[in-house]
Amino acid sequence: MQNLGYRAIDPMEIPGNLIKLIAMDWMLVTAGTKEKFNTMTANWGGAGYLWNRPVAFVFVRPERFTYNFTEENERFTLSFYDEKYRNALNICGVKSGRDCDKIKEAALTPIFTNKGLPAFREAKIVLEVRKIYADMLSQDAFLDKEPIKNHYLTKGNLHKLYIVQIESVWVRD
Numbered sequence: 001m002q003n004l005g006y007r008a009i010d011p012m013e014i015p016g017n018l019i020k021l022i023a024m025d026w027m028l029v030t031a032g033t034k035e036k037f038n039t040m041t042a043n044w045g046g047a048g049y050l051w052n053r054p055v056a057f058v059f060v061r062p063e064r065f066t067y068n069f070t071e072e073n074e075r076f077t078l079s080f081y082d083e084k085y086r087n088a089l090n091i092c093g094v095k096s097g098r099d100c101d102k103i104k105e106a107a108l109t110p111i112f113t114n115k116g117l118p119a120f121r122e123a124k125i126v127l128e129v130r131k132i133y134a135d136m137l138s139q140d141a142f143l144d145k146e147p148i149k150n151h152y153l154t155k156g157n158l159h160k161l162y163i164v165q166i167e168s169v170w171v172r173d
């Protein structure tokens, strides 16, 4: 990543407000290998500290093409972009890699981290993450049923929650 203009920082030093970064700026969840990978936009998730590790929480519906890749791979990336890439993130959030080459349509340039994980040269921050815990959300576990009513009954399957360890953080100067 150094040869691509990124430098490593400590997860504690991630610039900006992570709630805003995820909720408002959005991120790309990109998983797979050099041979075959996919990406999707996500803005549900979080970051924190769990089991004495810096972690992120990512929610992926099983109907996403990206789900196949987050399932099959131990590691993947979460990446963040400047506002000028909003349209690219919109494309990656409405089109499916199952049906088209959305990465090309979004004009994103694939790069691979030192660990061989896919991300995009346009990213200002790239997190390399490793899955620690994964499980489907369970309808019975919702104490507040509002999300079931408004986000699941007519809108799709329950998400799979991935708790991932943030192993490396790369930023562009």
Ligand SMILES: Cc1cc2nc3c(=O)[nH]c(=O)nc-3n(C[C@H](O)[C@H](O)[C@H](O)COP(=O)(O)O)c2cc1C
Binding pocket: 026, 038, 039, 040, 041, 042, 043, 044, 045, 059, 060, 061, 063, 064, 065, 066, 067, 089, 090, 092, 093, 094, 095, 096, 097, 098, 159
């Ligand atoms: C702003 C935004 C946020 C999204 N957040 C999520 C999310 O957190 N989890 C999820 O499963 N899908 C989310 N999506 C939907 C996926 O990005 C979308 O279904 C995408 O087309 C899936 O692509 P794929 O089939 O190539 O994986 C979001 C879409 C947008 C536009």
